[in-house]
Amino acid sequence: MTAKQHLDSPASLPEQQRWSMLSPVAYSESSMPTLRLARSSRLARKIAKTLFGLLVVTIVLMVFAPWQQSVTVTGDVLAFSPDQRQQVIQATIKGRIARWGDQIYENARVKKGQVIAEIRDLDESYAARLDLQLMNSRQAVAAAGQQIEANKRALAATETIVESYQLQVSAFETVKRETIAAQDAYIEMAAKKVQGEQQKLVEYQVALPQLQAEYDRMKTLQSENNISLQKLQEVNRKYKEATSKFKGAEFYYGAAQDELSGKKSERTAKVEKAQA
Known part of the structure; x- marks a missing residue:
């Protein structure tokens, strides 16, 4: 007797006691014909396998592919690098703005050396005093330079005298x-x-x-x-x-x-x- 015939034939009571609920025989359609009603079709199994494969491929792609998101928003973009961010320029002196530079407006891009604004002091004579101080400083620097040159010449003369004295001392x-x-x-x-x-x-x-x-x-x-x-x-x-x-x-x-x-x-x- 083959295994199929053995499964289709009614089992004796001792044999039924030997079967376990977890054995494959317990879920055999020959033993339980009603299982045929709950059996999935071959097409559904193929679709499930295909979806499972696509899911695995998608997971792999999500792991190794760069993560990108696209979103549409409205606002101001701030650069990540600090030296590329928009900087607020503040005047180091107090005064009033007398004139704006060319092509200067809010959020305008400026270049190195471009005039942004002309700021004048509240005291009209302040600039003249600064110019006078600058001229005096330049004159003081020039006088100091002349004094340095004179000191250098005096030093050279002193070194010559010292050398002469050293020669005299050597002769003595x-x-x-x-x-x-x-x-x-x-x-x-x-x-x-x-x-x-x-x-x-x-x-x-x-x-x-x-x-x-x-x-x-x-x-x-x-x-x-x-x-x-x-x-x-x-x-x-x-x-x-x-x-x-x-x-x-x-x-x-x-x-x-x-x-x-x-x-x-x-x-x-x-x-x-x-x-x-």
């Missing part, structure tokens, strides 16, 4: 260094001279006692007639020469010391003069 510094070097050389020479004279003085001072002892010994021998008088006179002459040289060495040593002191004083004076 050079002269000072050369003077100090020369005086140091003179002092060094004087110091060496003092050392040389001191060395001679020491030599003569050491030789005098020996010549004195030699003279005394020769004098004793001559008194005993052991040597001749000429020999004694020769020793006496040497002793006197040594004494004279010793005194000369003392004089030259003192003179050398005086010269050294003079060179030092001269150096100090010339250094102070060079610094001044």
